[in-house]
Amino acid sequence: MFSFSTGIALSAADVFWLPDRNPSVLIVEARPIAPGHADAFDIRRLASMATVLCCGGFEHVLFSDGLRHLQLMVTAGSVLDGPVCFRYLLSGRQQMEAKVLALQRLCGLCRLGRLPRGLFPPEQRARRWAMMLRAWDGEMAGASRRQMAATIFGETAAQELWESGYRSRMQRLVREAEQMVSGGYLGLLERSTEGKGGF
Known part of the structure; x- marks a missing residue:
């Protein structure tokens, strides 16, 4: 049933x-x-x-x-x-x-x-949203940005490539994730053909 x-x-x-x-x-x-x-x-x-x-x-x-x-x-x-x-x-x-x-x-x-x-066409930004979610989970768990980069992008990103762009990339991911959880997710629904989400 x-x-x-x-x-x-x-x-x-x-x-x-x-x-x-x-x-x-x-x-x-x-x-x-x-x-x-x-x-x-x-x-x-x-x-x-x-x-x-x-x-x-x-x-x-x-x-x-x-x-x-x-x-x-x-x-x-x-x-x-x-x-x-x-x-x-x-x-x-x-x-x-x-x-x-x-x-x-x-x-x-x-x-x-x-x-x-x-x-139900695939959402082109789903991969980005998944990375944002993982970054936010790491932020809430108290992980360092390097630790988050290693988890999301691999150890090379957290070590050799950290100063070559991954530091700022992690900062952007966390900033965008914070905007999303602070109410920005509601803006996704304005793209009316997706129809995903909840109250």
Whole structure:
């Protein structure tokens, strides 16, 4: 059965966003429908990848395969009561591309039973973000910049090449990581086609 929570037993992998922070969250209304209807959506078919969080009078539905995510915010009705037909709430122009992409991902999920890889292009800056995260972990653990450089780039960077650019490189990584954890991560969501993250 899928994971269900009222907000107290979520795993670290269950990251939810509010639609005003992440434009890729689809806002839907769920209306009961006959099980055999062509438009029927039954969350039980996707139980292995679904988590439902009931919070603030809404259902937040997260589909995840560990790498890719799709989130719905159900503002009326419930996906927990059996098959439903979705009514999609789309408005405005500014976030339309993100909403349309999320809708395409939902269509693919319904059709394939999985999140379609082709609709989740690789993030070009992911490697940089991973280095920033490792640098921040080192900073919080009290490691020296040389120790961090050795861990991230190898011993040669921390020794022979330290004064040839890796000292300043580590300073930049830590500075950028600090900006990110101080709220800069929210700016990533303005790049609306990625749709990654949580509240």
